[in-house]
Amino acid sequence: MKNKERRPGPKRTAGTAGKPAHGGAPKHKNTSPRQESRPARSATGGEARSVTRAAEAPEAEQRPLIVRTGERPPERVPVILESTGAGDFHLIDSGNGEKLEQYGPYRIVRPEAQALWPKGLPAHVWEKADAIFTGDTDEDGMGRWRFPREALGETWPLSLLGIDFLGRLTSFRHVGVFPEQIVHWSWVKQQVEAAGRPLKVLNLFGYTGVASLVAAAAGAEVTHVDASKKAIGWARENQSLGRLDKLPIRWICEDAMKFIQREERRGNRYDIILTDPPKFGRGPNGEVWHLFEHLPLMLDICREILSPKAHGLVLTAYSIRASFYSIHELMRETMRGRGGVVESGELVIREAGLDGKTPGRALSTSLFSRWVPK
Known part of the structure; x- marks a missing residue:
């Protein structure tokens, strides 16, 4: 099908149409810390034994936005989705622009601009960290890891929600997983297990694949999409580590926007779509x-590829100077006439102390908006 062909549908109008994306790639792509290597999910589900990469082709023509009519979905705001850690992770302490986290056997210190308050634990606790990220403190900046006691390997085993995967020290300060997302992963797991049928899940900007593995282990047919070949490789490593090679996951290395536009033309549909784009990639x-330039069209296409009995569309946004209301109102406009409800707010992680059980201050990590049927 040629790029300029259009599937029948509601009236369309010119709108923001950007070039394709990650998300982690995010996303994430190699130019974005949040999306150093995030995969984009495929549309068909089924067992996958190798990475699929689309052949190089001219950039797809961007279709205009569809003119949406009907009532905007009712809203639930603000919604604060809070986690205190799970499995091998918890936030020990934060303050003075840093955070101290526990990832399995290791304590790690990383920059955290939103930790404006003083540190709660004494200096000698922070000084016992196994790894400290140094260098550019901007989210998009590169740096290096310092090891106060002994050098650590690049990877180490971790587990969340029963899924084994590898922690990984990267030059963009990330560690191979975004644990605040566990609230979304738990929601997806519940939806899949309660559905009574295999749900088709699309994970855009899927990064190292933990969300895809959680969904597939719960019984979903998963398509995982990320523009970074390296991230897809990490995701496949995680799949093998957890002995989950037979799960129905398709790993797709492709630009997210190109992928979903092709899925729209093909008429492929998903029951749950997770999208976690970077601010740039x-x-x-x-x-x-x-x-900001390309998100409206991405959500517009995601709506079109939701199944008639869809369970939800989830958007997470990092590293942007915006209120959650910006993506909340965009989601409500996108879902006009579809019914359901849009709930939006922030993801936060609460400090849990050295023992992982002592509640402390809440650290905001990202914005989110989620459409769900009533």
């Missing part, structure tokens, strides 16, 4: 993604 063929 590049696709495998140099496609450029800017969050």
